[in-house]
Amino acid sequence: MKLGWKIWLLIIVIVLSIVSIRPNFFGKGVLITSVEKNSTASQQGLKQGDLLLTVNGEEISTVDAYGAALEKAFTQEKVDNKTKVIFTTNQKSIILYLEKDPEITVSELPSTRIKTGLDLAGGARALVKTEKPLGAQEMTDLVAITSNRLNVFGLQDIKVSPVTDLSGERYLLVEIAGATPSDIKDLISKQGKFEAKIGNDTVFVGGDEDVTNVCRNDATCAGIESCDQAAEGYFCRFRFAIYLSEKAAQRHANITKNLKVNTSAQGGYLEKSLDLFIDQELVDTLLISSDLKGRATTQISIQGSGSGSTLEDARNDAYASMGKLQTILITGSIPYKLEIVKLDTISPLLGSQFVFYIILAGLASILAVSLIVLIRYRNIKLSLAVLTTSFSEIIIILGLAAFIKWNLDLPSIAGILTVIGTGVDQQIVILDESKLRKEKIGIIERLKRALFIVVATYFTALASLLPLYWAGAGLLRGFAVTTMMGITVGVLITRPAFVEIIRKMEK
Amino acid sequence: MTQEQPQHQEQGKPEHAHPKKPAYDRIYKIILILPLALLIFSFVYMFQFYQENKDFIHKDISLTGGTSITVNGEVDIVRLKDFLNGKLEDFQMKEISDLRTGKKIAIIIETKSSPDEAKKILEEFLGYTLDEKNSSIEFSGESISAGFYKQLQIAMIAAFILMSIVVFFIFRTFVPGFAIILSAFADILMTLVVVDIFGFKVSSAGIIAFLMLIGYSVDSDILLTTRVLKTRGESINARLWSAFKTGMTMTLTSLAAVLVSLFIVSSISDVLQQIFTILTIGLFFDIFNTWITNASILKWYAEKKRLG
Numbered sequence: 104m105k106l107g108w109k110i111w112l113l114i115i116v117i118v119l120s121i122v123s124i125r126p127n128f129f130g131k132g133v134l135i136t137s138v139e140k141n142s143t144a145s146q147q148g149l150k151q152g153d154l155l156l157t158v159n160g161e162e163i164s165t166v167d168a169y170g171a172a173l174e175k176a177f178t179q180e181k182v183d184n185k186t187k188v189i190f191t192t193n194q195k196s197i198i199l200y201l202e203k204d205p206e207i208t209v210s211e212l213p214s215t216r217i218k219t220g221l222d223l224a225g226g227a228r229a230l231v232k233t234e235k236p237l238g239a240q241e242m243t244d245l246v247a248i249t250s251n252r253l254n255v256f257g258l259q260d261i262k263v264s265p266v267t268d269l270s271g272e273r274y275l276l277v278e279i280a281g282a283t284p285s286d287i288k289d290l291i292s293k294q295g296k297f298e299a300k301i302g303n304d305t306v307f308v309g310g311d312e313d314v315t316n317v318c319r320n321d322a323t324c325a326g327i328e329s330c331d332q333a334a335e336g337y338f339c340r341f342r343f344a345i346y347l348s349e350k351a352a353q354r355h356a357n358i359t360k361n362l363k364v365n366t367s368a369q370g371g372y373l374e375k376s377l378d379l380f381i382d383q384e385l386v387d388t389l390l391i392s393s394d395l396k397g398r399a400t401t402q403i404s405i406q407g408s409g410s411g412s413t414l415e416d417a418r419n420d421a422y423a424s425m426g427k428l429q430t431i432l433i434t435g436s437i438p439y440k441l442e443i444v445k446l447d448t449i450s451p452l453l454g455s456q457f458v459f460y461i462i463l464a465g466l467a468s469i470l471a472v473s474l475i476v477l478i479r480y481r482n483i484k485l486s487l488a489v490l491t492t493s494f495s496e497i498i499i500i501l502g503l504a505a506f507i508k509w510n511l512d513l514p515s516i517a518g519i520l521t522v523i524g525t526g527v528d529q530q531i532v533i534l535d536e537s538k539l540r541k542e543k544i545g546i547i548e549r550l551k552r553a554l555f556i557v558v559a560t561y562f563t564a565l566a567s568l569l570p571l572y573w574a575g576a577g578l579l580r581g582f583a584v585t586t587m588m589g590i591t592v593g594v595l596i597t598r599p600a601f602v603e604i605i606r607k608m609e610k
Numbered sequence: 611m612t613q614e615q616p617q618h619q620e621q622g623k624p625e626h627a628h629p630k631k632p633a634y635d636r637i638y639k640i641i642l643i644l645p646l647a648l649l650i651f652s653f654v655y656m657f658q659f660y661q662e663n664k665d666f667i668h669k670d671i672s673l674t675g676g677t678s679i680t681v682n683g684e685v686d687i688v689r690l691k692d693f694l695n696g697k698l699e700d701f702q703m704k705e706i707s708d709l710r711t712g713k714k715i716a717i718i719i720e721t722k723s724s725p726d727e728a729k730k731i732l733e734e735f736l737g738y739t740l741d742e743k744n745s746s747i748e749f750s751g752e753s754i755s756a757g758f759y760k761q762l763q764i765a766m767i768a769a770f771i772l773m774s775i776v777v778f779f780i781f782r783t784f785v786p787g788f789a790i791i792l793s794a795f796a797d798i799l800m801t802l803v804v805v806d807i808f809g810f811k812v813s814s815a816g817i818i819a820f821l822m823l824i825g826y827s828v829d830s831d832i833l834l835t836t837r838v839l840k841t842r843g844e845s846i847n848a849r850l851w852s853a854f855k856t857g858m859t860m861t862l863t864s865l866a867a868v869l870v871s872l873f874i875v876s877s878i879s880d881v882l883q884q885i886f887t888i889l890t891i892g893l894f895f896d897i898f899n900t901w902i903t904n905a906s907i908l909k910w911y912a913e914k915k916r917l918g
Contacts, residue, residue, distance in 0.1 A: 225746075230754065268761055444751040446725070450682060450743060457878060460709065464874040468867035475863050513881050514818060520871055521822055524864040528829050531863065535856040556836050559780045563832070564825040566772035570765035571821060579762075582818055 107607070113600035116592075117495050120502020125216045132156040132193070133169055133209040142206040142320045144190075147197045154193040155209060169209050202322060203422075210260075216505045220512025220581065223458060224280055225451025227287050230266075231275040234440040245275060251434045252290060253279065268573065274444070278510075289427070292443045296436035297428075298380045299403075301391070304358045306377065307351040310435025315401075316346040317432050325429075327421055328406075330414060337417035341425040342406040345432060352399040360397030379405070381431060405432070461516055465523065469493045472527050480534065484608060489530050492601045496526050499596065500589045515581035522589030525564065529557045529598055537605050546609070550602055561594045634847060638906045645903040649796055652803045659806055666802065670702075670720065670811035673759045675752030677725040678718060679732060680706075682744045685717045693735045699723045702811075709877050718880070725749040762817045769821055770795070773828060780832075785911040786839060790831040793904040797827040800899075801892040815881040819888035826864060826889070827896040830857040831904050838908050839917070846912045850905060857900060865893045 106114075132154040138145045157163065158172035176188045185200040199205060221228050237245065242265045250263045260280040267273050277291055297309030307313035318324035325343035332338070347355070362373040371393030379387040387407050407428060409421030469490060477486040500519055504511055511519075536553035537546060564586070571583040660666060671678050687703060694701055701721035707714045721728050725747050729740055740747075750758075773794070778787040798820055805812065837853035838846065872886035 232754075268757065272757065444754040445749060447746070447748040449746040449748070450680070456708070456715065460875050460878050461882075464871040467870045467874060471866040471870045472863045475859065475866055479859050513879065514815065517815070517818065517822075517882060517885050520867070521825075524867040525825065525829065527863045527867070528860040531856060531860050532833060535852070535859075552836065552840060555840075556833055559776075559832050559836070560825075560829050562780075563773045563776045563828050566776045567769035567821055567824040569772065570768040571818070573761075573765075579814065579818060586822075 107603045109600045109603045113495060113596055116499055116502075116596055120499045120505075123216065123502040123506045124498075125505075131162065131164055132212060133163055133166060134212050135192075135207055135209055138207045143199055143201060144197075144205045144207050147199055148195070149190065149192070149197060149207060150194075154212070155190060156193060157189075157191040159189050160191075165211055166209055173204070202326075206320065217501055218505070218508055218510050219458070220510035220515065221278060221280065221447065221449050222513040223451075223511070225449050226260075226278065226280040227446070227448045228279075229277045229287070229291050229443050229447075230445035231277065231291060232272075232442045232444050233275075234442065237273060242273065242275075245437065248434055248437055249275065249277060249291065252295070252430055253277070275441075287448065288443060288446065290430075292441040294382050294437045294440060295431040295434070296380075296382050297431045298383075300378050300380065301358050301362075301375050304354075306355050306358060307347055308436070309432045311433070312435075313348055313351040314345050314432050315348050317429050318344040319429050325425070327418060330417060330421075333410070336410060336412040337414045338408060338410045339414075339417045339421040340406060340408045341421045342404050343425060343429060344402055344404050347401045347403060349399070349401070352401045355395075356397050356399040359391065359395060362391075362396060364393040364396065366393075377403075381428075386428075461520075465497060465520060468520065468523050469497075472523070476527075476531070476534075485534065485605075488601065488604050488608070489527060489534075492530060492597050492604075493523055493526055496522060496589060496593055496597050499592050500585060503588055503592070504585065509584065510581070511585070512581045514579050515585040518582040518585035519589060521586055522593070525560075525590065526593050526597070529560070529593060530601055532556050533598065533602055533605065537602075537609065546606070550606075554598075554602075557594060557598055561590055564590055632847060634850075638909050641902055642906045645796060645899060648800060652796075652799045655803050655806070656799070667806060667812040667816075668809060669759065670813045671722075671748075671755075672750060672813045672815075673755055673762075673817075674722070675750050675755035676700075676720060676722045677728045678720045678748040679725070679728055679740070680716050680718045680746040681732065681736070681740065682716045684714045685736070687717060690717070690719075690735060694719070694721075694731065697731050698728060704880055706879075707877050709874060715878070758814060762814060766817065766821060769824055770798075773824055777828070777832075781835060781839070783839075786835050786908055789904045789907040789911070790828065790835060792907070793831050793899040794824060794827045796899045796903060797892055797895045798823055800895045801888060804891050805888060810884070810887075813881065813884055816884045816888055819885040819892075822885070822889060823892040823896075826893065827899070830861055830896060830900045833857050833860065834900060834904055835908060838912055846909055846917060850909060854901060854905075858897070861893055861897055861900075865890065868893060 135149065135151055135153045135155055138149050138151055155163065155169070158169065159176050161168075161172050161175075163169050163172055173188070177186050179186055182200075185202050188199045188201055188205065190197050190199065190205075218224075231249075233245070246263050246265060250261065253261045253263070258279055262276075262278040262280075264276050265273060266276045279287070295309065299306045299308070326341065328340045328342050330337055330339040359373060362375055364371050365374050373391040373393060373396060375391070377389040377391055378385055379389070387405075389404075389406060405428065407421075407424050409417055409419070409424045411417035411420045472493065473486045473490040476489045477483065480486070497519060500522065503509075504515070509515070533550070533553045536549040568583045568587055572580055656666065687705060691703060698719070699722040701719060701723075703720075704718045705714055706716045706718065719728070719732065723731075729747065733740055738744075774787075774791045777790050778784075781787045781790075801820070801823065805816075810816070834850075834853045834857055837856075838849045841849050868886050868889045872883065872890060876883035876886065
């Protein structure tokens, strides 16, 4: 049986879609989604995109397993205060001597290339409003600073974009997939204005104009200095070095040269200290050593502390605070206030169960529909034709979504399930036109009429979906997009192919 | 010599061999009373509802603003309710359970209180910290939610108008076009009334469902109208009957798809549950409005124009 070009087109598109989805259910290992710059791991050649297969010989396939394996590794004996950890990737095997966490993030291997939205994969989403309306350039800058901040903090799978809703309001939409830090709110919405002042004079501010380099991930110039037990828990002090530009260093010299020196048992210090402010809140005060008086020193050590109920908590808190400070010093500040008007932090746990049931619902719907078609037309071949056509529409939409890296969230999925319903409607129209009143009018005429109905409903559906593309700051866009993709694919590819299948079956 | 002749004999159609009019021909104008009555009831109900509530629907957190916290795991919902009374502002709770085992998977608490407040109070009850591993928190500010809602309303109206323009463009005749639009409008209005009577709190997903309804309900009406207006060589009733067979199959398949999905996902996602519930109600009304409202108006028009 010779297949017409429309059927071939359908087959080709289906195959392309499956390739685009690239299903892979049996993969081993976890995907390395980011490696901190200048970390021991990156120096040893670990890269983003590598597949981590074993940790110290143990095979791992989930994020939890990775965490457990690392924990186990750290309970081993330390040599020189460092723990030996062996990572085997799909590229090579590397040995790391780590003082602390290897500073990489991992995620489970996706079983397909379909990207699931936050509702299913977990993560955070924030809509941020600025205190004054922003122009185009300012908005671009805001996007850049925010992305930068999140990247510097260690978050890689992020999407920051400006959105406008129907009423013309502009927002910043921040979407972070996977795990999110608990201080996501601060990270996004704090202006992050860092100032170091002596008295009322500003010595330097955050940002690359004054701060040329911030030491990170190098134990010689950044890290935890000491930890002590305090009244209610533990208390750890951290320090890291920063390098000032010549201008800022000169400012430091000018301000300090007129200050008096106070000598005490601990040594000589200037009468005024260096006060560190973040968003106008004093966060720390550093004594300035007397030998820095009048000197255009370019290296400064920034200190701070963290606390917790256990030593572990205190260390983690200290690292977190240090990370935040380093981020603000590197990226600079945002010159206006930000307000988070919508914040969702979604746990990934429920998501995986969702996916199972959604797939089940999709398959069951297609089955139920095919059953009704079978009862109505009493023809198994017809019923199978309807079944395969519906199924192929779904595959094509999924393939398209994977290809354009569209995030499938709950509204998108509702859209896809809708397409099953409307798609079948069209097929029934076509079926009826070809089966009924065979004797009276030519089949071409009837199929033309069927196609007329199909195209008419296509345009009315399109018309009713378009406004949804812009409404609600684009958060419901997913539904509009998947449904429009579905019905367009239907009209252009699957229905014409279906018509041809029917005609072939008639002969 | 008879003065009054049955109208079909003027056209000389062979199938009207017996002089009595088919039953449908006698009642099709009369049954229009049913949709008319329902429409009047709907308008009156909505008017009253609007007076009482200053809006067309009961809104949920996604449209009024507020916090929604999903706590994974089994939680004693009765004890929690007692604990939260008086502490959380205006709260509601839902349980999510596994379809196969009936085991409770999570509990959703919605409240107007701020997320930080709500989180603290919940942590007090639960005795452990809520983080992203065991919970999800969604928060929408009040003004942005109000803005959302307004825009969704605009989207609804815009969608309906655009759809109407397309319909008139396709059929280019007033009465049939009007019948389709009236039928679609009635579908949405009647579904809205049922949703309100049951006291459902509509979410933004629910409004999407209403938008989907526009598309679904117009499908069957377009089929009906095309068949009646464009098929030649058949009586009007025959055209109506064949359209009915096709259209009912269409609506039944849509209904089957929606009911199956509703059954499977309702226990696990309230977003999808609301969408499919609204669609189910809408599809039932679609059957009524297409085959009684739209069909009768169309037949009236077709008879007047002597189309068959």
